[in-house]
Amino acid sequence: MQAFRHFKRVVTDWFLCGMFLATFLAWLFPRFGSSGGSMHAEYVINIGVFLVFFLHGINLSSEQIRHGLKNWRLHLMVQGFTFVVFPLLWLLGKSVLGTQIPALLMLGFLYLCALPSTISSSVALTGSAGGNVPAAILNASLSSVLGIFITPWLVSLVVGSGSDGIDLGATLLDLCALLLMPLVLGQLLRPWLGRFFARHKRYTNVMDKLVILLLVYAAFCNSMVSGMWQQQGSAVLLMALVGSGLLLALILWMTTRTARALKFSPADEIAAVFCASKKSLAAGAPMAALIFGAHPGLGLILLPIMIYHPLQLIVCSIMAEHYANRPAPQAADPALVSAR
Template sequence: MRIPFLDGFLASMLIAIAIALLMPQLGASGGVLHLDTLTHIGVALVFLLSGAGLSTERLKAGAANWRLHLFVQLSTFAVFPLVGLLVNLSVGHWLPRELMLGFFYLCALPSTVSSSIAMTAMARGNIAGAVFNATLSSLIGMLLTPLYVSLFLSAASHGAPLLDQFIKIGEQLLLPFVVGQCLRPWIGDWITRNKPHVGLVDRAVIVMIVFNSFCDATRAGVWTQYGAGPLLITALLTGALLAFVLTLTHFIATRLRFAVDDEIAAVFCGSKKSLAAGAPMAALIFGSGGALGLIMLPIMIYHQLQLITCSVIARRYARRPAEIGEQAAHSA
């Protein structure tokens, strides 16, 4: 299974950022392309297609392994946010507020769906468990991510009404997802057959959000205000975060004597963060404006780092003798 990193998607994001730096008026909110409106429509379409493409049979196949599920969800929604809080408390007063908000937002996001499953499959891990946990994480994230962000902002005296955030998430994400599930009997097979083309919709919407947010940030003078510092700081923080979580999830999974295939699903699902969910939710939670580009920097960089790093780890797992995974699975 091919892992999409350093491909057309990354190139598209880099081109969008370059254009945003040179011609911010083109994609800014209220500009000639009206991207702020188009992205709202695109986000709803993405989650409708996600709901229609979700196979309940595959979810049921992985539902029984409660130790794996508890491990992944605690890593995603307890360990990550705790790390985000500790980083903010320790170095947050030295760094731009929007950047630290973006770092905590990264920590509060759900796990990825497609790449977690792809990495687990490449490594010959528990694919059913990965499907269940990635999907469960996405659903939990619709509630916990805005809640965590609201509590973080309230503690910093910049709180936004939590009910308003939940209403936006419900209207833009949850409702289209539910409608998609209802439409699955009629369009589910078509989505499965055309999965590569459907995936282009997700990527196009993410690129639009990135373009819109960076145009707004450039027009607001964010990059001239902070210079190259935010990019370097974000790369260092997100790289350290990824290394820490990968090490921690692997260490705990082995100490809990997980079977190798469960360990693989635990490491990949428990260490990843979703740009596909993070970009739309950021636009809904924080709104359009100059700060959104800086807020989204951590998840954009983390997304690429996790794909590159985890693909290397997946290949190492895949090289293990087949009998090791089988023996471990029988002994669990």
């Protein structure tokens, strides 16, 4: 019953329903949201992405980040899993199944594995499970900033750079202009605007999700116009679903085992597992538009993260409740201690 309740809560989430609606609308009206279409998606999305990361910068508490700085082993584990272990798992999967999976879908799994961790859901789940919230805030925020540089670099290692791949230098400049600069600007203006936006945070969260939905719609519009989806069968969707599920299960098992092998406290274990296993659709969608441009296969490249995103919410919300309901360690009885 608990699993069904969590599944129902995720399914009724308007944002996840919006992702299905965005793909359906792209099927109905592909030319409206494609590059050069009436929506002028390339301009609308750039403005939206700049605004979203500006709001992230304003809402990011530097005081909470400072509180988590000392726990360096936890930070190394989270960033190591996010940017090293995930890509290594992709390399292993490619060596075993690379010939069985379409090249664009394989690129989508690479992109999923190269993405930074989430901020909002990692922190929220860590808090509800009774974990180390300041450490979760620090690691998720650090991961987002590092991802601006590491994610395109990891992708370029596989697809190449220059004329035959992605233009790494131009991509990094674009990412800094549209993601890093508004983030820094938001932090600088936080002392004056932070309280105002904190009172209206629910509206900023809605803006964040609406921009992601626009990105998903535009990506699938370009894919529909190119005829890419007509060339793919339902087996591709099944591959993406199974692959994302197996990756999530494996990474949750590995992060839990690693945290316990490092003898983390229960609160640190929770933060480590939730931050190190997450991948950000909020960062992934706008970064994909900058890294891959108007690539006709962008819809298929985004498919793994679009599936991984709801899966991680369902599974990790169940885990969070399990962590929260664990009995607390009992202190030794003083009478027994004195008797010894």
